[in-house]
Amino acid sequence: MSDQKRELSALLSSAALVMVGGIVSTAANLGERIVIGRLLSPDAYGEVSVGLALLMFALTVALAGCPQGVSRYIPRYKAVEDRRGVWLSGVMITAGLSALFGGAMFVFADAIATQLFETNEAVSFVRLLAIAIPFTASFRIAVAAIRGYENTIYRTVIQNFLDPFLRIALIALLIVAGMGIVAAGAAYLLAAALTLVVSLVFLQRLMPLRGKYRTHVRELFTFSLPLVVSSVIGVLLIQTDTLMLGYFRSSYEVGLYNAAYPLATGLTVALSAFGFLYLPIASRLDADGEHDAIDDIYATSTKWVYVVTFPLFLLLVVFPQDMISLFFGASYTDAASVLPILAAGFFLSVAAGRDRETLSAVGATTWIAIGNVVGLVVNVGINLALIPRYGFMGAGIASVTSLVTVHVVICGILAFKYGITPFSPEALRSYVALPLILLPIAAALSSWATLSLLTLLPALIVVGLTSLVIVGLVGGLEPDDAVVIDLLEDNTGVTIPYVRRWMPEDDSNGENVDSLSAD
Numbered sequence: 001m002s003d004q005k006r007e008l009s010a011l012l013s014s015a016a017l018v019m020v021g022g023i024v025s026t027a028a029n030l031g032e033r034i035v036i037g038r039l040l041s042p043d044a045y046g047e048v049s050v051g052l053a054l055l056m057f058a059l060t061v062a063l064a065g066c067p068q069g070v071s072r073y074i075p076r077y078k079a080v081e082d083r084r085g086v087w088l089s090g091v092m093i094t095a096g097l098s099a100l101f102g103g104a105m106f107v108f109a110d111a112i113a114t115q116l117f118e119t120n121e122a123v124s125f126v127r128l129l130a131i132a133i134p135f136t137a138s139f140r141i142a143v144a145a146i147r148g149y150e151n152t153i154y155r156t157v158i159q160n161f162l163d164p165f166l167r168i169a170l171i172a173l174l175i176v177a178g179m180g181i182v183a184a185g186a187a188y189l190l191a192a193a194l195t196l197v198v199s200l201v202f203l204q205r206l207m208p209l210r211g212k213y214r215t216h217v218r219e220l221f222t223f224s225l226p227l228v229v230s231s232v233i234g235v236l237l238i239q240t241d242t243l244m245l246g247y248f249r250s251s252y253e254v255g256l257y258n259a260a261y262p263l264a265t266g267l268t269v270a271l272s273a274f275g276f277l278y279l280p281i282a283s284r285l286d287a288d289g290e291h292d293a294i295d296d297i298y299a300t301s302t303k304w305v306y307v308v309t310f311p312l313f314l315l316l317v318v319f320p321q322d323m324i325s326l327f328f329g330a331s332y333t334d335a336a337s338v339l340p341i342l343a344a345g346f347f348l349s350v351a352a353g354r355d356r357e358t359l360s361a362v363g364a365t366t367w368i369a370i371g372n373v374v375g376l377v378v379n380v381g382i383n384l385a386l387i388p389r390y391g392f393m394g395a396g397i398a399s400v401t402s403l404v405t406v407h408v409v410i411c412g413i414l415a416f417k418y419g420i421t422p423f424s425p426e427a428l429r430s431y432v433a434l435p436l437i438l439l440p441i442a443a444a445l446s447s448w449a450t451l452s453l454l455t456l457l458p459a460l461i462v463v464g465l466t467s468l469v470i471v472g473l474v475g476g477l478e479p480d481d482a483v484v485i486d487l488l489e490d491n492t493g494v495t496i497p498y499v500r501r502w503m504p505e506d507d508s509n510g511e512n513v514d515s516l517s518a519d
Helices: 002-041 042-063 066-076 080-107 107-118 120-149 152-176 182-206 217-248 251-287 291-318 320-328 330-337 340-354 355-361 365-390 392-418 425-445 456-473 483-493 507-518
Strands: none
Touching: 002 042, 002 152, 002 251, 002 365, 002 392, 042 080, 042 107, 042 120, 042 182, 042 217, 042 251, 042 330, 042 392, 066 120, 066 217, 066 355, 080 107, 080 120, 080 217, 107 120, 107 217, 120 152, 120 182, 152 182, 152 217, 182 320, 217 251, 217 365, 217 456, 251 291, 251 320, 251 330, 251 355, 291 340, 291 355, 291 425, 291 456, 320 330, 330 340, 340 392, 355 392, 365 392, 365 483, 425 456
C-alpha cells in the first residue's frame, strides 16, 4: 500500500471509532438539551442556552487556541521532555487566562444577569459556570495532548462518553431535585472536575506527567495567537445568535431556536470524526512537503463525510416538524420553520470538509482568523438587521450566511495559495446528484409519510443505501475509495457486492506493487 493510502486508511480507521464516539456524544449532548427542554419550560431552557453560550465564549478565550497548537507540536517532537513541555506550555498559558476570564464572569454576574436573563436564579447559574472554566480548560488541554499522540480510544472515552454522560446524568438529577436552571451550572462544574482527573490519568499512560521538560511557550503562543482571534470569533459565529436573541427578544424564542440548533449540528458528527486524526496526519504530510497527498486525503474524506451525512440532512429539511416534535415535544414545534435553514448551513459546512484544520496543518492560521472575522461581521450585521423584526428566523438566516462566508474565504485560500480543495470531479458528481435526485422524491413522499421513533432509523438506512447506489451510478467513486470498502469489509466480515465494479482502475497500482516487491 502506498504511503498516501496508508495515511487515508489510518484516518478512516480512526474515524470509524471516533464516529461511533461522536454519534454517542452528539446523542448525549442532544439528550442533555432534551432533558433540559422537557423538564423545564421553553423560557427556562432559553435561559440555560444563553448561559451555556457565555460559558463557551469565556472558555474559548481562556484556551487561547492552545488545543490545536498542542496537538500540532507533540507529534513533531520525539523526545518526551519536549512533548511534556508542549503540554505544560499549554497548561501555563490557559491557567492564567482561565483565572482572568472566569474571575471576571464571576464578579460581574449581576450585571450579566440584568442584561441577558429574566430570572433571579441567573446570578448563581452564571457564577457556577465561571468556576467551571478552569477545570474545563485543563481537561481540554489534556485531551489535546492525547490527540497529539494520535490515541483515538482515550480521547473518545473522555470527550465523547465520560464528559457528556456525566453532565446529562447530573443535570437530570439536579433538575428533578428542584434546582431549576442552577442545575446546569452545578452539573457542568462537577462533570468538568471529574473529567479532568480521568483525562490526566489517561495522559499519564501515554507520557509520564512528572519529569524533566523543555517548555515551548513562545513557539506554542506564536502558533496559537492567530487562533485566539479565530477561535473566539468561531464561537461567536455559533453563539452570537443565541446571545443577541437573548438581548433583543424573549427567553421563549431563545428556547425555540435552541431546540432546532442542536438538531442541525448533528450533521457535523461525521465531519468531527474525521477531524481527530486529520490534523496530526496533515501536519506530518506538510512537514514532508506532500501537499498533493493532503489534497487527495482532504477530498476523499470530505466526499465520504458528505455521503454519510446526507440522509440526516434530508430528513431535517423535509420533515422538520416531525423531527422537532420527536425530540423536544409539541411545545417546541414552532421551531420547525427555522430547522431547514440551519440544516442547510451546517450541511454546506460538511461539504467544505476540514478546511480549518487543513490551513492549520500548513501553518496558515492567520487566514483562519481573517475568514472568521469576515464571517462574524456578516453574522452580527444580519442579526442586527433581522432579529429585532423576525426573531429566531432572522438568527437562522444570519447563521447560514455567515457559515457560507467563512468557508468560501478559507476554501478559496486553500485552493489559490496551496492548490488544495475538497472537490475532486467524482466528489462534485456526488454533491450534485444526491440532493438533485433524492430531495424531490422525499418532498413528494412527505405529504403522507411521518417520522416516529419506529420509522426514523429505517428511514436513515434506506436513504443511506440509496445514496450509495446513486454515487456509484453517477461515477462518484474513485480508486482511493477502495480503502473505504476494504475498511468496511474488514470490520464487518461481509463482502460488499458490485461496488468495486463502479470504481476506476488505480494507475499507480503497478508502481506500488513494484515498490513493495523491491522492498
